[in-house]
Amino acid sequence: MKRIDTEILVIGGGATGTGVAWDAALRGYRVVLVERRDLTHGTTGRYHGLLHSGGRYVVKDPVSATECIHENRILRKTHTHCIEDTGGFFVVTPEDEGDYPDKFVAGCAATGVPCNEISLKEAMRREPLLNPRISRVFEVPDGSADSFLATHATAQAARMAGAQLLNYHQVTGLIIEGGDGEKRVVGAHVRDVARGEDLEIRAQMTISATGAWANVVAHMAGISISVIPGKGTMVAMNHRVLNTVVNRCKMPADGDIIVPVHTVAVIGTTDERVADPENLRIEPWEVQLMLEEGEKLVPGISRARVVRAWAGVRPLYQEDYAGSSRDATRKFALLDHKERHNIDGFITITGGKWTTFRLMAEKTVDMATSYLGERKPCITATSSVPGVDQGPYWLGHRLHEIEEKKLQGQLVCECELVTRSMLENAVRQNPTITLDDLRRDVRLGMGPCQGGWCTYRAVGIVHEMTVSETGHPAESGTAEWDVAYMQSPARNVSSSASAGAPAIPDDERALFNPNLLLRDFLQERWKGVTPILWGQQLKQERLDELIYLSVMNVDHLPDRDLSSPVTEFYRYDTTPNGNLEAPE
Amino acid sequence: MSGHSIDLLVIGAGWSGLMAAYTAANAGLKVQVIAKGLGSMHWAAGSIDLFGYAPDAPDTPIHRPLEYVTGKLAKEQPQHPYALLGKDRLVAALDSFVALTHELGLSYGGAAQPGENLMLPTAVGAARPTYLAPQAQLGGDLGRSEPMVIVGFEGLRDFYPQLIAENLAKQGIQARAVLLPFDVLTDRRDSNTVQQAHGMDDPARRSRLISELKKLAKTGERIGLPPILGLDDHAAVLFDMQSQTGATVFEIATLPPSVPGMRLFKAWRNRLNKMGVRVDSNMEVVSAQSEPSSNGAGPSVHLVESATSARPMKHRAGGYVLATGGIMGGGFNSDHEGHVWETIFDLPLTTPQARSEWFNPVFINPAGHPVFSGGVAVNEAMQPLDGDGEVVYSNLWVAGDLLAHDNPILQRSLEGTAIATGFAAAKAAAAAS
Numbered sequence A: 001m002k003r004i005d006t007e008i009l010v011i012g013g014g015a016t017g018t019g020v021a022w023d024a025a026l027r028g029y030r031v032v033l034v035e036r037r038d039l040t041h042g043t044t045g046r047y048h049g050l051l052h053s054g055g056r057y058v059v060k061d062p063v064s065a066t067e068c069i070h071e072n073r074i075l076r077k078t079h080t081h082c083i084e085d086t087g088g089f090f091v092v093t094p095e096d097e098g099d100y101p102d103k104f105v106a107g108c109a110a111t112g113v114p115c116n117e118i119s120l121k122e123a124m125r126r127e128p129l130l131n132p133r134i135s136r137v138f139e140v141p142d143g144s145a146d147s148f149l150a151t152h153a154t155a156q157a158a159r160m161a162g163a164q165l166l167n168y169h170q171v172t173g174l175i176i177e178g179g180d181g182e183k184r185v186v187g188a189h190v191r192d193v194a195r196g197e198d199l200e201i202r203a204q205m206t207i208s209a210t211g212a213w214a215n216v217v218a219h220m221a222g223i224s225i226s227v228i229p230g231k232g233t234m235v236a237m238n239h240r241v242l243n244t245v246v247n248r249c250k251m252p253a254d255g256d257i258i259v260p261v262h263t264v265a266v267i268g269t270t271d272e273r274v275a276d277p278e279n280l281r282i283e284p285w286e287v288q289l290m291l292e293e294g295e296k297l298v299p300g301i302s303r304a305r306v307v308r309a310w311a312g313v314r315p316l317y318q319e320d321y322a323g324s325s326r327d328a329t330r331k332f333a334l335l336d337h338k339e340r341h342n343i344d345g346f347i348t349i350t351g352g353k354w355t356t357f358r359l360m361a362e363k364t365v366d367m368a369t370s371y372l373g374e375r376k377p378c379i380t381a382t383s384s385v386p387g388v389d390q391g392p393y394w395l396g397h398r399l400h401e402i403e404e405k406k407l408q409g410q411l412v413c414e415c416e417l418v419t420r421s422m423l424e425n426a427v428r429q430n431p432t433i434t435l436d437d438l439r440r441d442v443r444l445g446m447g448p449c450q451g452g453w454c455t456y457r458a459v460g461i462v463h464e465m466t467v468s469e470t471g472h473p474a475e476s477g478t479a480e481w482d483v484a485y486m487q488s489p490a491r492n493v494s495s496s497a498s499a500g501a502p503a504i505p506d507d508e509r510a511l512f513n514p515n516l517l518l519r520d521f522l523q524e525r526w527k528g529v530t531p532i533l534w535g536q537q538l539k540q541e542r543l544d545e546l547i548y549l550s551v552m553n554v555d556h557l558p559d560r561d562l563s564s565p566v567t568e569f570y571r572y573d574t575t576p577n578g579n580l581e582a583p584e
Numbered sequence B: 001m002s003g004h005s006i007d008l009l010v011i012g013a014g015w016s017g018l019m020a021a022y023t024a025a026n027a028g029l030k031v032q033v034i035a036k037g038l039g040s041m042h043w044a045a046g047s048i049d050l051f052g053y054a055p056d057a058p059d060t061p062i063h064r065p066l067e068y069v070t071g072k073l074a075k076e077q078p079q080h081p082y083a084l085l086g087k088d089r090l091v092a093a094l095d096s097f098v099a100l101t102h103e104l105g106l107s108y109g110g111a112a113q114p115g116e117n118l119m120l121p122t123a124v125g126a127a128r129p130t131y132l133a134p135q136a137q138l139g140g141d142l143g144r145s146e147p148m149v150i151v152g153f154e155g156l157r158d159f160y161p162q163l164i165a166e167n168l169a170k171q172g173i174q175a176r177a178v179l180l181p182f183d184v185l186t187d188r189r190d191s192n193t194v195q196q197a198h199g200m201d202d203p204a205r206r207s208r209l210i211s212e213l214k215k216l217a218k219t220g221e222r223i224g225l226p227p228i229l230g231l232d233d234h235a236a237v238l239f240d241m242q243s244q245t246g247a248t249v250f251e252i253a254t255l256p257p258s259v260p261g262m263r264l265f266k267a268w269r270n271r272l273n274k275m276g277v278r279v280d281s282n283m284e285v286v287s288a289q290s291e292p293s294s295n296g297a298g299p300s301v302h303l304v305e306s307a308t309s310a311r312p313m314k315h316r317a318g319g320y321v322l323a324t325g326g327i328m329g330g331g332f333n334s335d336h337e338g339h340v341w342e343t344i345f346d347l348p349l350t351t352p353q354a355r356s357e358w359f360n361p362v363f364i365n366p367a368g369h370p371v372f373s374g375g376v377a378v379n380e381a382m383q384p385l386d387g388d389g390e391v392v393y394s395n396l397w398v399a400g401d402l403l404a405h406d407n408p409i410l411q412r413s414l415e416g417t418a419i420a421t422g423f424a425a426a427k428a429a430a431a432a433s
């Protein structure tokens, strides 16, 4: 059996785990990170997209608010190109009565969140679709952040610092030595799920950054921690009705915020306890509630087309440990299992927010350091990840680059402006097992047609890459090409004339079966759209059926008896069930 | 006739609408067609699917579809549109369509053995059952034994020959793939198959492609291409390709827009114009007014109103054929509360009125998704019926994807039902006027 030895093993390839790997590698540790699917498969890839200013927490949770504004300022420098400086409004609608606005202003002052009341006229000038019956507007430095890109850029920075990141590697058990009172985690049993191979990773410190799955991993060490998955649903409207993040000025609740994300506007979220963090059925009442609440901020928004609904899971941590502890169990939970359970070599970090992932990573590696011995100090707050030279994200960047470089003929996905070379580079440089991985990498199929055209094209292109002897390496950037630039059309320009490196590493070719890719991606889309199919979107779906069933006959392709190893979760039932009224 | 300047107003310009207009005009009626946009002809493969897969054996294509739909299917599903039509009208409709395609110079044909389904390669290399196909697709008949070379073009984003060949080979069909440089076709990179097809109308362009094809085809091999064999001058392009390469050259349909569908639509529409039928494809009918029953005839449609960018317009006719194409065509609309309704007459629908009953959790599902099987229930004359089985309007006939009790995409019967019910609706309207 293959065995890897390292100092730190990180379990989980979300924002937190990737951040831990980055931080630890920069401090000089040898690091291996394992993620059971693709990076950002978990909550990080299903979040709302808000770079918190902290405004949301100034009354309810001042410590979080201070953390958020602190990290907000740092991430704008370390992850510049992943963040759009949309700014944010907290607005008082006729439904938000009472003294909350005054408490909000006082809270901002106390926590250091910059807040500036602007006139309604000014707010309406900047956001003409806002509810005109709003009475007060406060401006805060909220932003919109792309967690897919940010995580990939962080991962790239970690790799450059020497970390090894393995996706499609699932921890199936922890390796534990010693008996009563002397237990020590010395690594993990890991399964390479794509290739169906087992390996063993030995480490001096194992850090579980598995979010809502934290308790599952803790169980492998024979302990239990109170992490309860809480599901949040979001809906994306096909128009970017706002360019500013808009929050209701009230105690945080369901559906009280709209975030402009790339080409869409996302209303969110709900918060429901669920048993299984993988089964994320979206109930009709949740979509209904988002649309109704969205109306209070932008009247008429519910008549726009919903392009997709999805849900993510929050790890709700409940402290059940009474002893004195140096744990940080505020909005994130950093658990020292040596102190709590007398198990050495094992730390859990869960909870928190995307906005605070860097801080969480810093605190986690600080704790690991107290066991492993001091190395270099933490420098993530002042290091930037690859790609920041592209400057802050702005909505027109893809279109601008495509027009400037005349790449229209290369477009594979017209909705999200994905070119063939972007897709090829993502496949080549970033382990890709499903087309869904490409969705996360380059936003393939995220637009209004939900993959109607690009699914076929992506399968055809990936297949061409697996059969060709040599690929078409990127012309301006084979050498410097970098995942941090994977969303930039201009950085991914190929010339079909040149020949070069194999299209896909040899050992990965066997993983691509075009028929499975096609079938799985169609199913994945189905899972994403069934909760919001009606009206125009239902019509679009029927046209997509016409293409894939009538014209292509994908339901009668060969390999019908095969199935991919890592896509069972696509088949969870997400079709609407129940009614439009929220349960009490 | 009806005493109106128009005897029959056909709403919808898809397969069923055009077939109804053509049939009614042939029967001597004064016909007009108005439509909001273009129907599924512009999206699909351009062939006539009659019936592909039976619900009880969804993996095996139906071998003899005409026999099946008029026999077993009609017996088991007496409300299915084919069952209502019966064999005679179905055969007459198909014959009439084939005769029309000959007149249009865009002949359709079927399998070597009459009555059998053709199996044609698709753009992913699956084998697709269909009943009648344009001449240019017939060369791909998988019932024939000659090996094929599938030719694509580097960077043409809507056609992947290696994928096609590999999947065909997996099914025991001799096929290989060749990728030609894109500039064999054109220097315009941002183009789809429609633009390529249009380019081939130019004899100089096609002779370039022909000389490349001659180099690569082995003796006895047939040549499969994306649907680019001309747009306006298709017959000439196909002829040149075959005569000059000495090989069978055929097209494999791919992503929309549909080149074969566009060829047919253009020619068919011109033909209707010549027959005196106006086809307006930018008019959305938004509402209707009815007249109460008089002298025992039951209620009838008095007029319909259309909305254009300019101003609303009223249209009066003796009779009306509704061929607006269900969920896909826009004839039905639906909302988040689970209501599905017919947009012009608000005809009664069999569709489940609850979103929890619309879908199956698995996309590729032999049972299909119930929301797509619902529609307007009709009698044998294609007249819409209410819940009590009473005719809703005496001068309204319904055809195509609006009809209840089938899922034509799942069963691969979309064009077959559309043509046959469009034909039957027009015949019934002609008989009534």
Ligand SMILES: Cc1cc2nc3c(=O)[nH]c(=O)nc-3n(C[C@H](O)[C@H](O)[C@H](O)COP(=O)(O)OP(=O)(O)OC[C@H]3O[C@@H](n4cnc5c(N)ncnc54)[C@H](O)[C@@H]3O)c2cc1C
Residues within 6 Å of the ligand: A011, A012, A013, A014, A015, A016, A017, A018, A034, A035, A036, A037, A038, A039, A040, A041, A042, A043, A044, A045, A046, A047, A048, A049, A050, A051, A052, A169, A170, A171, A172, A209, A210, A211, A212, A213, A217, A230, A231, A232, A233, A269, A311, A312, A313, A314, A350, A351, A352, A353, A354, A355, A356
């Ligand atoms: C609905 C919702 C909206 C949100 N919106 C925002 C927002 O707008 N702004 C913000 O700042 N924060 C937001 N958050 C919070 C934020 O998304 C999370 O705090 C953050 O993404 C958590 O990242 P993580 O890396 O800790 O967890 P995850 O991203 O869940 O990562 C855990 C990873 O561990 C992997 N894993 C699990 N088990 C194993 C195993 N056995 N072996 C290997 N790998 C394993 C999983 O596959 C997963 O990828 C939101 C959260 C929710 C639920």
